[in-house]
Amino acid sequence: MASPATTQTVRPLDTLRFDTSGPPQITSVVADHLRLLGARTDGPAPGDESTGTTTVTGGGFAPAHATATWAGPTGGLVDEATxxxxTGIMAVHGRRDGNPRGLAADYAATATGVLAVQGLLAALVGQARGGPVRAVTTGADRAGLLAVSQYLAAAGAEEGEAAELAPGGPPFTSADGVRFELETLDPEAWAAFWKALEAPAEALRAGWRPFQFRYATACAPFPAALHLTARSHTWERIRRAAAAYGAQVCALRSLAQRAAEHDGAAPWSLVPTATGPLAIGPDRPAPGALPGASPGVPIGGPLAGLTVLEAGRRIQAPLAAHLLGRLGADVIRIEPPGGDPLRGMPPTCSGISARWLALNRGKRAVEIDIKSEADRRRxxxxxxxADVFLHNWAPGKAAELGLDSDDLARVNPALVHAYTSGWADRIEDAPMGTDFMVQARTGVGEAVRPEGEAPAPSLMTLLDVLGGLLGAEAVLAGLLLRERTGHxxxxxxxLLGAADTLTAPALRRAARGENPRRSAGFRVPRRTADGWLAPADTDARAAAAHDLSGLSTTEALARLHEHGLTATAVTTELSDLHHDPRFTGSISRDAHGAPAVPDPWSFV
Known part of the structure; x- marks a missing residue:
């Protein structure tokens, strides 16, 4: 079909409407994001609490349908807890504590809602480019597997972890009771900070490696002497030491504090970069068509025929580009001379980092030295x-290099220029924009732990992953806006947008003056004789009345089932997911032998 366009289009879904029904943990995210993208609705419709359905209509498009479920028909998973x-989320999140733990926030449901919106946007982009009308299905089980994909890949690698998997990690606590996160990527700054606080030399040396690898392992078993050192100094003294030696510290903030300062902004922004409509003609291909490409209906995924340039580091931007590649785009990864050093990060499969493959398999790579003017011209x-340029460089770096959106619009007015950052310039005096620092600053440490437990940001990279999902969603929204306007x-x-998306229900409770945290004991797995099980959230209180400690997990599940209660076994070894009947056929291995999770959506 021809690309639908409206002269009044400001947001990608302006003039469109949607209807949604199903589990509120999922559909509330879908509805919030579709509204922010410009679609209108009359409100949620009644529906099946196990399956979410969303239909978007209008704007010259054929109706687009999305279905979001908790799990496939054989999974037996019925809610966030199960x-x-x-999927292993409880196992990874619980590594710091030594036992599986549930996230008190609805992480899998939030990710599923974002994936459903991604699917709808991709389907509309595909339609606008002349492709078939597609319906999309996603599920929280797929979202959960995607969230642990790096950890799963490492668990299935040919060699062991580079750092010990054992309990331990931040946050630290000062002498005057301030709980705080510490961040530095520089071993010299780490050493100087702890020396200034008079930590034992052996402790600071032994602590660096687990601290450095905590993003990969979700735990940091560094010496107890570091915690004792922190407890012997006031917060002000700790802040001065960090400032003096190049480390950064951030006190954990509460959900109430975040709610009080929240500006209500969307988790992304979209701004046209051209002053007028692009001239479409023989010398300027239509948006979505590469110069020299033959026009026609895209074959394959809804983004087939589009090219994404990705200059990403670590998780957030690489994951966003990875998802765009799974939707059919050709992803070209910009790497420094000699290639991305993280390619060799252990553990490896066929000599390549298993974690790196989880985020970057299937991408092409071009080595470019951004310090070189000649390479910047390349x-x-x-x-x-290209159609998309995606990066997560430090703030201001793209402009410094002459590669910001205005710079690249001069050579390609049709480009979607995407930046995935830490703070989006929305927080004054913000610390370094890394996952754990953003968790600390935005109240996520409270949101993921129930009432009665000390707040603690998760050492699972919650925001990097959710930030990558939001980055892909933003690019898809930008592509659709480009198709509709020609700009x-x-x-x-x-990551700030990811934090606010994850904690949105808690922030709303805090804004109303209610307790934003879940009740004590919420989403805590139960130990059995040979493992762990997790009751469904609605059945947890009734399940607590049963003594399961002497029963095997299979027997305990049967006991609860006899009483009409739903529960499932907790995955404690990620390598077991390959053979788990709840995910039959879902997890495969790539050409290097690394575990690979399934695409998070299915299109028909």
Whole structure:
């Protein structure tokens, strides 16, 4: 079909409407994001609490349908608790504590809602480019597997972890009771900070490696002497030491504090980069068509025929580009001379980092030295023929290099320029924009732990993953806006947006003056004679009345089932997911032998 366009289009879903029904943990995210993208609705419709359905209509498009479920027909997973238990989220999140733990926030449901919106946007982009009308299905079980994909890949690698998997980690506590996160990527700054606080030399040396690898292992078993050192100094003294030696510290903030300062902004922004409509003609291909490409209906995924340039580091931007690649785009990864050093990060499969493969398999790579003017010209030339340029460089770096949205719009007015950042310039005096620092600053440490437990940001990279999902969603929204208006678009997303998306229900409770935290004991797995099980959230209180400690997990599940209660076994070894009947056929191995999770959506 021809690309639907409206002269009044400001947001990608302006003039469109949607209807949604199903589990509120999932559909509330879907509805919030579709509204922010411009669609209108009359409100939620009644429906099946196990399956979410959303239909988007209008704007010259054929209706687009999305279905979001808790799990496939054989999984036996019925809600957030059982999905977290089965997919390994509880196991990874619980590594710091030594036992599986549930996230008190609805992480899998939130990710599922974002994936459903991604699917709808991708389907509409595909339609606008002349492709078939598609319906999309996703599930919280797939979202959970995607969230643990790096940890799963490492568990199935040929060699062991580079750092010990054992309990331990931040946050630290000062002498005057301030709980705080510490961040530095520089071993010299780490050492100087702890020396200034008079930590034992052996402790600071032994602590660096687990601290450095906590993003990969979800735990940091560094010496107890570091915690004791922190407890012997006031918060002010700790802040001065960090400032003096190049480390950063951030006191954990509460959900009430975040709610009080929350500006209500969307988790991404979309701004046209061209001053007028692009001239479409023989010398300027339609948006979505590369110069020299033959026009026609895209074959394959809804983004087939589109090119994404990705200059990403670590998780957030690489995951966003990975998802766009799974939707059919050709992803070209910009790497430094010699290649991405993280390719060799252990554990490896066929000599390549298993974690790196989880985020980057299937991408092409081009080595470019961004410090070289000649190579920056090469990058501009690549951008001139691309549809998306995606990066997560430090704030201001793209402008410094002459590669910001305005710079690249001069060589490609149709470009979608995407920046995935930490803070999106929305927080004054913000610390370093890394996962754990953003968790600390935004109240996530409270949101993931129930009432009665000390707040503690998860050492599972919650926001990097959710930030990557939001980054892909923002790019898809930008592509659709480009198709409808003929303008290039700058899109910005952030870890801050991910934090606010995850904690949105808690922030609303805090804004109403209610307790934003879940009740004591919420989503705590039960020990059995040979493992752990997790009751469904609605059955947890009744399940607590049964003594399961002397029963095997199979027997305990049968006992609860006899009483009409739903529960599932907790996955404690991620390598067992390959053979788990709840995910039959879902997990495969790539050409390097690394475990690979399934696509998070299915299109028909």
């Amino acid at each position: 999905v977290q238990a089965a 990058l501009r030339d690549l951008a001139a023929g 290039g678009v700058r899109v910005d997303s952030s």
